Amino acid sequence: MINTKNIYKPLRAKLTEVIDESPLIKTFVLVPEQEFSFGTGQFIELSVDGIGEAPFTPSSSPQITDKLEVTVMRTGYVTEIMHALKPGAFMGIRGPYGRGYPVEVFYGKEVLILGGGCGLAPIRSLLYALEHIKDNLEKVILCYGSKTPTDCIYKPLFSRLNSIEKFEAYRTVDRSDDEWDGSVGVVTTLLNRIKIDLKNSIAVVCGPPIMMKFGTIRLLEMGYNDDQIYLSMEKNMSCGLGKCGHCMMGEFFVCKDGPVFRYDEIKNTPDIWK
Amino acid sequence: MQYLSINKEEWDKTIEQLLLSYTIFAAEDNEFGIDYEIVIPANINRISYNRAKPATSLKTFFLPVKENVTTDPSVKKQRIIIGAPNCDIHGLRILDEIYLDKDFNDLFYRERRENTILISIDCFEKQPHCHCTSYGIKPWASDDADLAAIMVDNLIILRVISPRGENFIQQFSLVKPLNDEKVISVIEKAHNTTESLLLETNKGLPDYKATGTIVKEAGREIWKKYSAKCVSCGACATICPTCTCFLLIDKEGFEKIKQLDACQYPGFQRVAGGEDSLFVLPERFRNRYMCKYVWKPEKFGSIACTGCGRCIEACIGKINKNELFIELAPGRS
Numbered sequence: 001m002i003n004t005k006n007i008y009k010p011l012r013a014k015l016t017e018v019i020d021e022s023p024l025i026k027t028f029v030l031v032p033e034q035e036f037s038f039g040t041g042q043f044i045e046l047s048v049d050g051i052g053e054a055p056f057t058p059s060s061s062p063q064i065t066d067k068l069e070v071t072v073m074r075t076g077y078v079t080e081i082m083h084a085l086k087p088g089a090f091m092g093i094r095g096p097y098g099r100g101y102p103v104e105v106f107y108g109k110e111v112l113i114l115g116g117g118c119g120l121a122p123i124r125s126l127l128y129a130l131e132h133i134k135d136n137l138e139k140v141i142l143c144y145g146s147k148t149p150t151d152c153i154y155k156p157l158f159s160r161l162n163s164i165e166k167f168e169a170y171r172t173v174d175r176s177d178d179e180w181d182g183s184v185g186v187v188t189t190l191l192n193r194i195k196i197d198l199k200n201s202i203a204v205v206c207g208p209p210i211m212m213k214f215g216t217i218r219l220l221e222m223g224y225n226d227d228q229i230y231l232s233m234e235k236n237m238s239c240g241l242g243k244c245g246h247c248m249m250g251e252f253f254v255c256k257d258g259p260v261f262r263y264d265e266i267k268n269t270p271d272i273w274k
Numbered sequence: 275m276q277y278l279s280i281n282k283e284e285w286d287k288t289i290e291q292l293l294l295s296y297t298i299f300a301a302e303d304n305e306f307g308i309d310y311e312i313v314i315p316a317n318i319n320r321i322s323y324n325r326a327k328p329a330t331s332l333k334t335f336f337l338p339v340k341e342n343v344t345t346d347p348s349v350k351k352q353r354i355i356i357g358a359p360n361c362d363i364h365g366l367r368i369l370d371e372i373y374l375d376k377d378f379n380d381l382f383y384r385e386r387r388e389n390t391i392l393i394s395i396d397c398f399e400k401q402p403h404c405h406c407t408s409y410g411i412k413p414w415a416s417d418d419a420d421l422a423a424i425m426v427d428n429l430i431i432l433r434v435i436s437p438r439g440e441n442f443i444q445q446f447s448l449v450k451p452l453n454d455e456k457v458i459s460v461i462e463k464a465h466n467t468t469e470s471l472l473l474e475t476n477k478g479l480p481d482y483k484a485t486g487t488i489v490k491e492a493g494r495e496i497w498k499k500y501s502a503k504c505v506s507c508g509a510c511a512t513i514c515p516t517c518t519c520f521l522l523i524d525k526e527g528f529e530k531i532k533q534l535d536a537c538q539y540p541g542f543q544r545v546a547g548g549e550d551s552l553f554v555l556p557e558r559f560r561n562r563y564m565c566k567y568v569w570k571p572e573k574f575g576s577i578a579c580t581g582c583g584r585c586i587e588a589c590i591g592k593i594n595k596n597e598l599f600i601e602l603a604p605g606r607s
Binding site: 004006007008009010012047048049050051052053054073075076078079092209234235236238239241242243244245246247248250251252256271274 | 565
């Protein structure tokens with residue numbers, strides 16, 4: 001059956017709340033004008049009317065369908081204007097697009113999540129999804145690293161996670177400040193302190209390309225197999241439909257074939273860490 | 275293959291009649307060569323037959339350079355395109371794969387495909403850079419188009435290719451079955467002559483299968499050498515019948531303008547924060563070859579270069595991709 005929907009037309013969504021996460025990061029709470037749902041790890045194209053659009057993975061729970069949250073770092077032309085928006089404004093949403101995290105594959109397993117920097121936004125959505133199915137999981141461990149303590153958003157998330165049965169959350173920073181008394185070092189150093197049953201585990205890596213590269217290498221050194229590692233790839237996803245070509249990574253359209261890939265699917269593709 | 279015929283004068287009158295209900299585009303001879311023009315009664319006699327490809331590729335009719343994709347996609351008047359060579363007809367396969375894919379059907383593309391009758395032409399000649407046969411494409415269409423039109427003396431011969439073409443042509447009482455073996459043998463002889471000419475003049479050019487391996491294995495020096503004269507103008511991609519990348523531009527009212535883009539433009543893969551995996555020119559240059567000869571065939575099982583040679587003609591740096599392939603051809607020392 002051929003879909004007769006116009007694939008390029010955005011759905012309007014009302015901005016109901018803007019949460020300041022850090023000087024550079026805000027979370028936008030959006031209420032779409034029509035029913036909208038997404039799978040964790042899928043992304044949307046979020047647009048500012050007449051200005052432009054950019055891809056983001058929602059940071060809220062996929063179980064909540066009447067609203068969604070998108071965490072945006074101010075880093076370019078479109079996000080600069082997004083940051084100036086006030087509640088009451090309307091934004092455009094296209095999607096959801098791509099393959100998200102296959103949570104059904106995680107059933108009965110220990111899930112290790114390795115996150116860095118802005119990667120915490122999609123990870124938060126994944127954590128909500130895993131919390132929802134926690135009875136079917138053995139364990140969920142989050143290892144997260146940010147450049148400095150102030151770069152870490154969703155701070156209450158960590159204490160909340162550590163209070164949930166089967167969940168453990170660890171943080172580190174590249175550079176500490178006067179108030180920081182936690183770990184210092186790159187995120188992979190946190191892997192030395194966790195206990196995990198490798199054979200019954202899957203790992204999820206999400207963060208900047210350099211962190212994804214060294215995170216994956218470290219996981220392989222620990223003994224993870226290629227098909228136990230899931231990566232959330234980041235390219236210039238522009239149309240989200242597998243057509244415009246901007247996000248091509250080898251023969252893959254990251255927007256449609258990904259953005260979540262199992263490492264064995266892409267390990268021979270050149271330039272995946274670029 | 276079923277052949278029909280109609281007197282050229284009657285055919286021209288038929289086209290004039292068709293103008294009442296169709297928008298017709300045809301490859302026409304003009305002062306610069308051959309290119310598509312919108313047909314009006316005054317230029318029907320300039321429609322070219324048996325000639326090699328028009329300057330513009332067929333994709334332009336299905337993927338306009340710029341269009342608003344948040345408006346009504348319906349096509350108001352059915353279209354007929356006369357004069358598409360088989361290389362361009364073949365090029366539509368990969369466009370169909372991308373734009374008619376089951377998950378995300380592009381309504382604008384689909385409307386145009388469904389409402390266009392494609393009358394191909396047979397090439398009885400070749401242009402300097404034509405090399406379709408090297409990639410397994412004949413210089414005449416036997417599938418994917420609706421009809422093919424050939425001129426022999428004062429007759430227009432129509433080869434029926436699709437059921438839609440058959441239905442379309444049945445409405446014209448002056449079109450009769452062609453039983454003259456002599457005319458058919460003239461066509462077959464012309465086919466053979468053109469095919470031989472193409473094969474002969476492209477001797478040494480690796481076939482499509484070999485191009486993929488060549489591109490994959492080519493070292494950095496080759497890309498540096500051939501990209502040295504590239505000015506990133508994107509002409510190769512713009513004129514290519516199978517390059518389909520685009521950009522979405524936002525307009526007020528959540529409207530989207532879809533505009534053809536090219537991986538040869540700097541910044542094509544730049545992400546927020548400035549990372550750009552195709553920032554360096556030789557890598558950007560290589561990307562187009564990887565896409566056409568390695569990735570697209572792997573992904574879609576369909577060729578992404580039809581051997582039309584337009585990219586060679588359009589390049590202001592006079593970069594000839596066939597020279598690259600001949601330089602790296604297997605067995606060449």
